[in-house]
Amino acid sequence: MSEIADHAEALVRHDAKGGFPPQQQEPPGLTSAMDPVPDHGEDTYVGHGKLEGRKALITGGDSGIGRAVAIAFAREGADVAISYLPEEQSDAEDTLGWVRRAGRNGVLVPGDLVERDTCQQVVADAVEGLGGLDILVNNAGYHWDRGPSGIEGLEPEHVERVLRTNLHAVIWITQAAEPHLAPGSSIIMTTSIQAYDPSPSLLDYAATKAALNNLTVNLAASLGPKGIRVNAVAPGPIWTPLQPATRGTDKIETFGADTPLGRAGQPGEVAPAYVFLASPSDASYVSGTVIGVTGGGAVF
Ligand code: NAD
Numbered sequence: 001m002s003e004i005a006d007h008a009e010a011l012v013r014h015d016a017k018g019g020f021p022p023q024q025q026e027p028p029g030l031t032s033a034m035d036p037v038p039d040h041g042e043d044t045y046v047g048h049g050k051l052e053g054r055k056a057l058i059t060g061g062d063s064g065i066g067r068a069v070a071i072a073f074a075r076e077g078a079d080v081a082i083s084y085l086p087e088e089q090s091d092a093e094d095t096l097g098w099v100r101r102a103g104r105n106g107v108l109v110p111g112d113l114v115e116r117d118t119c120q121q122v123v124a125d126a127v128e129g130l131g132g133l134d135i136l137v138n139n140a141g142y143h144w145d146r147g148p149s150g151i152e153g154l155e156p157e158h159v160e161r162v163l164r165t166n167l168h169a170v171i172w173i174t175q176a177a178e179p180h181l182a183p184g185s186s187i188i189m190t191t192s193i194q195a196y197d198p199s200p201s202l203l204d205y206a207a208t209k210a211a212l213n214n215l216t217v218n219l220a221a222s223l224g225p226k227g228i229r230v231n232a233v234a235p236g237p238i239w240t241p242l243q244p245a246t247r248g249t250d251k252i253e254t255f256g257a258d259t260p261l262g263r264a265g266q267p268g269e270v271a272p273a274y275v276f277l278a279s280p281s282d283a284s285y286v287s288g289t290v291i292g293v294t295g296g297g298a299v300f
């Protein structure tokens with residue numbers, strides 16, 4: 001069987017029936033506690049030198065989509081700085097191990113991004129550890145889907161954290177990173193199907209992801225003259241620690257089953273979109289757009 005067919009089969013095998021065993025974690029959640037453990041492309045992703053010598057900062061690079069992107073970027077030849085919350089140290093170290101096994105330089109830059117000072121420090125640490133920066137993946141994110149649905153269910157503590165993690169931090173990190181980005185650099189946001197088809201139980205979260213789409217287009221306009229491309233990836237339901245850490249078990253059991261493809265995606269199925277957008281050759285004329293990786297949900 002070909003390499004490509006092997007990859008596709010390995011990813012589909014995990015959750016072909018749709019849904020997952022009931023399980024719950026506390027935020028931010030850890031990979032090792034998940035059943036099944038997500039597939040980040042560890043056994044399948046094959047690099048082709050598309051990002052040779054590039055230097056990437058990935059927020060939320062410890063787990064889930066961020067880990068899959070870190071593995072793919074490293075196998076494509078990039079050095080990677082991984083931003084994460086201090087309580088995710090074990091996940092961050094696992095991802096670092098994959099980056100190093102790909103023969104690349106990996107750097108850990110912990111810190112809580114709800115604070116602007118920390119955003120600036122994380123970027124400074126990444127630039128120092130990597131010796132520069134030309135890819136920024138704004139991927140850290142948070143939501144809370146355990147309370148009553150709709151406007152009456154919103155609690156100040158969670159709304160504040162959602163807005164500061166998903167929107168404010170992206171602004172402050174991008175502001176801090178921009179002076180380091182030379183022509184040919186790429187900024188990639190992680191938005192969501194929620195920006196297009198919002199769930200009432202994720203009212204605040206969906207709004208931040210719609211705002212990120214707007215930010216993507218606007219930044220692409222203002223940074224285009226500097227040769228910096230800005231794009232976004234909008235995933236559908238993807239099996240990551242965010243889900244059991246922030247949703248009730250009833251929603252986990254059916255997670256992803258209502259997509260046209262009938263299942264949740266694995267982080268390893270999302271990473272290739274980031275590789276494409278990061279690539280200075282493949283995506284040289286691609287800016288201000290959003291790639292959906294949704295299992296069939298429309299992102300327009
Ligand atoms: P994940 O839990 O593996 O990753 C999210 C990461 O965000 C965490 O690992 C953590 O390191 C980071 N983070 C959260 N709050 C932070 C803070 N205050 N400071 C620093 N880092 C913080 O889950 P994931 O699903 O891979 O999430 C990655 C992105 O994908 C998020 O932006 C999420 O909104 C988005 N997304 C996920 C799905 C999905 O179904 N999993 C769907 C659409 C979009």
Ligand code: MG
Pocket residue numbers: 028029030062063064088091241
């Ligand atoms: Mg994590």
